[in-house]
Amino acid sequence: MGRLTWFLRPVALAGLALVSSPPGLPQTSTCSDMEDFLRNGQIGAQHGIPVGVTLPSRATIEYKGAQHDAAIQTVDVFKEKRQTTHGIEMNFHDSWKYNVAGYELAKILELNMVPPYVERSVNGQKASLSWWVNDAMTDAERVKQKLEPPDLESWNKQMLATEVFHQLIYDTDANRTNLLITKDWQIWMIDFTRAFRTNKNLQEPKNLVRCDRKLLAKLRTVDKDVEQIVLAHQPIDPFPVHRPTAAVQFSGDPPPSVTGPLEGHPLDRITQINVRISA
Numbered sequence: 001m002g003r004l005t006w007f008l009r010p011v012a013l014a015g016l017a018l019v020s021s022p023p024g025l026p027q028t029s030t031c032s033d034m035e036d037f038l039r040n041g042q043i044g045a046q047h048g049i050p051v052g053v054t055l056p057s058r059a060t061i062e063y064k065g066a067q068h069d070a071a072i073q074t075v076d077v078f079k080e081k082r083q084t085t086h087g088i089e090m091n092f093h094d095s096w097k098y099n100v101a102g103y104e105l106a107k108i109l110e111l112n113m114v115p116p117y118v119e120r121s122v123n124g125q126k127a128s129l130s131w132w133v134n135d136a137m138t139d140a141e142r143v144k145q146k147l148e149p150p151d152l153e154s155w156n157k158q159m160l161a162t163e164v165f166h167q168l169i170y171d172t173d174a175n176r177t178n179l180l181i182t183k184d185w186q187i188w189m190i191d192f193t194r195a196f197r198t199n200k201n202l203q204e205p206k207n208l209v210r211c212d213r214k215l216l217a218k219l220r221t222v223d224k225d226v227e228q229i230v231l232a233h234q235p236i237d238p239f240p241v242h243r244p245t246a247a248v249q250f251s252g253d254p255p256p257s258v259t260g261p262l263e264g265h266p267l268d269r270i271t272q273i274n275v276r277i278s279a
């Protein structure tokens, strides 16, 4: 089963197992059909997902006679300072909004590797709802089971694309539990709640080795679109007028090893990705 460019034209979304029992969406469904389904379907009972830190939930959605599950994420946390394994992160945000931003960004990059995420209120609380990727294992499970992908070339190409995407969105929580693998060995990226840091520099430039020609070409054409997506999905800035720098804000503290947002822009990172990969 080949991967379909479902962001480009209204074709079937074969990569995301649409037909199941009970009935799913028709094979001809597009990503906007899936967004519509997630936004407007009736949400059934929620069950906790006992994985990770922020504990999203899972629920079955019913819409126009079809059913499919969604993951519901409501986390929206801000901390001025947060201790991480890499140092202190300033102005830390963990937000469902970045899930929607990640999906929207993948869409304009025509990167068919992020399941649909939409914004929706659930029991009066704002949340992201994502299309449940059926019959998938996480990359962590794959490693644990010592499973090797059958087509290394295709696997490596996908992994390199995940690396470019994670660098672009500055995902501080990119890990194997946030990569889902379907039975046809397609990789799906999920969980961007701790991404979209505004650091100018790339997080791990050494991880950028190569990039699919199509993705690279796309990165060269998007610019203002990226800015708009990022601005449209920002958590509320607790310092809207004068966001202090770390040095001012914590003048009494020892200088933190800053990994958090002070200034900068994803566009700076796009430029760096382009330069690095083209070199």
Ligand SMILES: Nc1ncnc2c1ncn2[C@@H]1O[C@H](COP(=O)(O)OP(=O)(O)OP(=O)(O)O)[C@@H](O)[C@H]1O
Residues within 6 Å of the ligand: 049, 051, 052, 053, 054, 055, 056, 070, 071, 073, 115, 130, 131, 132, 133, 134, 136, 138, 173, 177, 178, 180, 190, 191, 193, 194
């Ligand atoms: N759309 C989805 N399709 C299939 N499985 C999903 C989906 N969303 C989440 N999951 C499963 O639920 C797990 C936890 O979800 P997610 O990664 O979004 O939150 P989290 O890891 O708890 O968040 P964090 O660690 O950032 O606090 C994932 O590792 C994955 O196994």
Ligand SMILES: [Mg+2]
Residues within 6 Å of the ligand: 052, 177, 178, 191
């Ligand atoms: Mg996760």
